[in-house]
Amino acid sequence: MADTEPTFWDDLTSPVNIVLMSIIVYLVYKIIKSHFETVEVPPPTPEIPKLRKDMTVAELRQYDGTNAEGRVLLAVNGIIFDVTRGKRFYGPGGPYSAFAGKDATRGLATGEVAAGDKDWDDVSDLTPDEVASAKEWEDQFKEKYDIVGRLLRPGETPKNYDEDSEDKKLQ
Template sequence: MAESTLSAGILTNIFFQIVQSPLNIALVGIIVFLVYNIFKSRNNNTPVRPPVPELPKLKKRDFTVEELKKYDGTQEDGRVLVAVNGNVYDVTRGKRFYGPGGPYAAFGGRDASRGLATFNVTAAGEGYDDLSDLSTMEMDSVREWESQFKEKYEFVGRLLKPGEQPTNYSDEEDEPPTGTSDKPKDE
């Protein structure tokens, strides 16, 4: 009997200690709120979004500016291609950035080199852009972006200059062909 009276006295004492201080009441409220959220999140049966089906690998080929425009993410398969410094990359994995409604949607299906060099999302040109008027610093920026695209996305071909003939790619080529013209005007 003495034990139950002692434990009741301790609990009463703890209760009065909590109630007497507004800070303690606030802390207990926060603790109750956090514990409630932990249990609520464990019992929450949110539907899991089905994974986006993987598109088949695109066969390497060269693109004209007009052909590239078709790959802006609005077509049936939703594929998005972006050209950087004359090389075309399949950025479909980054569709939330480069596809319709994304922050860089202006680059989808276009040559993004000038926009990346000048940090201007709306600078995706309509025709072929030879980049010859970019400064050395801007060209360095384009090359840096290009190396990031090489690491993250699949190379699918080159952007053809007007009148240029396409390259025949073998299935074993993984890297863009060397010799793309990226020399700025002032070098």
């Protein structure tokens, strides 16, 4: 019986071709992987010193991320958090920049990405559900961000958070 000519399939599955195809698949995988790796590298965030300070609403307003230091603070339920690490959320142009440098309690409680410009918002008109929602945000922020201090009502005096101060612990 005469030998039959090798078919296309025989050529394709020859050991040499299988090795070549494996190399191609591996290289394509490496190219795609390296592409995603370079896209996902976040820009380095410069370290800024910790801040421990009670502030009025007016003082808080300065920390919206637009100053030279780039620090971003916001307040929830009277507690000021340093959310600079979450700058992609709260920094200029971020989806929640309306909360930067503001008392975000009402917005977070009601689900509205906006903050008022009052000197003091006592939020006493919030519903129990809204109060609970604000409390959840507060707990989430406590897990993730550093506490800076308390948001001062008009007339309230700031605590002294110096190392040797009796006041340094937040209540």
